[in-house]
Amino acid sequence: MIRFEHVTKRYPDGTTAVDDLSFEVAEGELITLVGPSGCGKTTTMKMVNRLIEPTDGRILLDGEDIATVDPVALRRRIGYVIQQVGLFPHKTVLDNTATVPHLLGKPRKQARARAAELLDLVGLDPSTYGDRYPDQLSGGQRQRVGVARALAADPPVLLMDEPFGAVDPVVREHLQNEFLRLQSTLHKTVLFVTHDIEEAVRLGDRIAVYGAGRIEQLDTPATVLGAPATEYTAEFVGADRGLKRLSVTPVETGDLEHPPVVRLDDPVGRAADRLSADDAPWAVVLDADGSVHGWVAADALAEGSGGPTVRDRARPMAAHLPLGAPLRQALSAMLQHDAGWIAVRDGDGFLGVLTPARLHAALRRSTTADAANVPRGKVSLDTVPDA
Incomplete structure (x- = not known):
């Protein structure tokens, strides 16, 4: 669905934000981009909807070079959710959510009906919240409206830039759960930027661990935690990566x-x-x-x-x-x-x-299996016998 081919972003002052980046995001896949501030993950995401233009290389969306597409038309095909939400303060929740369908030419009644469906989908009863304004909502509720608005035109691709980073940990976990529930139903193609390795592990089908302008490792959460490809990746995911693996290792x-x-x-x-x-x-x-x-x-x-x-x-x-x-x-x-x-x-x-x-x-078998690239059931463990 999304393909990066040798993409580089270099600024006039000589700073290279992204260096020769090549990877693919499959249709319906959620890839989390994780790394420290300034590593290039947000730049990567913003090049997909041409908020930032690459210096070299090309990006394909469903086989089409996005450089040949009108930027405004492109952005209307891509859902975009940011940490600050960006709701219009003078519009109600329902009208905020209906913005993109209305811009795409949908009649107002039809756009508002679609908005009501989506508010219900993200857990906000439109009869209760539809007529409220953004400043009458909690931070978590505003984030839900932001997700609903991004989904309003039914885009195949979602770009999410630390969307849950501005809320407290309890609300953040609840929003993550709700988003996973939505994704299991909608199967959008998602690039999700975060600086939090635990959020990346929890949400991603695969994780792209960024160093300085490049991806150090792109793999499943279990593999990144169990078999870090580089010393940088091992250090970034943390010495407690064995504990983090508890989140991605299923009971069999x-x-x-x-x-x-x-x-x-x-x-x-x-x-x-x-x-x-x-x-x-x-x-x-x-x-x-x-x-x-x-x-x-x-x-x-x-x-x-x-x-x-x-x-x-x-x-x-x-x-x-x-x-x-x-x-x-x-x-x-x-x-x-x-x-x-x-x-x-x-x-x-x-x-x-x-x-x-x-x-x-x-947990030990899962870690050993990923390190050896063998099925978990093939791993036997040496144990200390009971006294």
Whole structure:
């Protein structure tokens, strides 16, 4: 969708902002451009909509050299979201969002109807927020309006220049979640500029790590964190890149343990026999439809007090997550619930449990696999045997 061919931007004073840049962004892909201030990432993005003209090389948009396209017409085909949002203070939220469709010749009624749809899509009820003005909104709400306005003409490409950088961390995380939800539905081709490596890791299908005017590494978040291509990249992503990998390493079936499973309405004696046969200290308890209810200890089944079924002796367990969830979410749930394990499901079906030891092993296998360029399931680990 977007192709850079030996693109250079050099200013009259001799400063080279971008030096011989060549890379591609596939249709529907989100690439995060990350690096320190002044490294050329924003210049790269602004050359796509010709707010900055390259000195050498060319940029192709869907196979067309953008240098041959009228800049105003080009910009109306590309969504643009910036940190300062840039809403018109004298226009309502609805009219701000309808600006681009109206400029493209849509009738006012049709443009406003499209704007209302998009406000709803970004989580702002148009009946509540449509008639408000920008100064009546919070920072996070203004950012949502900025995203809605950028999407109003249904552009195939979005350029986003630190769009969530001016809000507090809690709102920023919520906006990131909402944007990921939108992208999973809309599949726009996105260049997303950020200085925050954690945001880049969380949002990007691939990450372009910038040095001085050049890309040091362009790869998936997992590979950038697990196998930095250069010393610069390793230093930039940080010594704690192993922890950052928790966000991009999914829980897989091979990571799970499989303790005994009993049902809520099983007789206590049958459940006790099951644990005894497996020499297990506890079992996962499922309800009638196979969903995780909690767990039961062998000692509880052996006690004389309590009712005749597992239901009367089981303890609930709220810590569970779907297969494919990131290890970071699993670790967070374990800490939140003070749990020694967490149930993993596929839909509503129980698959197994993830323990802290298995979580650690999954992270090690992921790192080793990326470094060796082999599938994660092919990696075996040397471990210290239990005493």
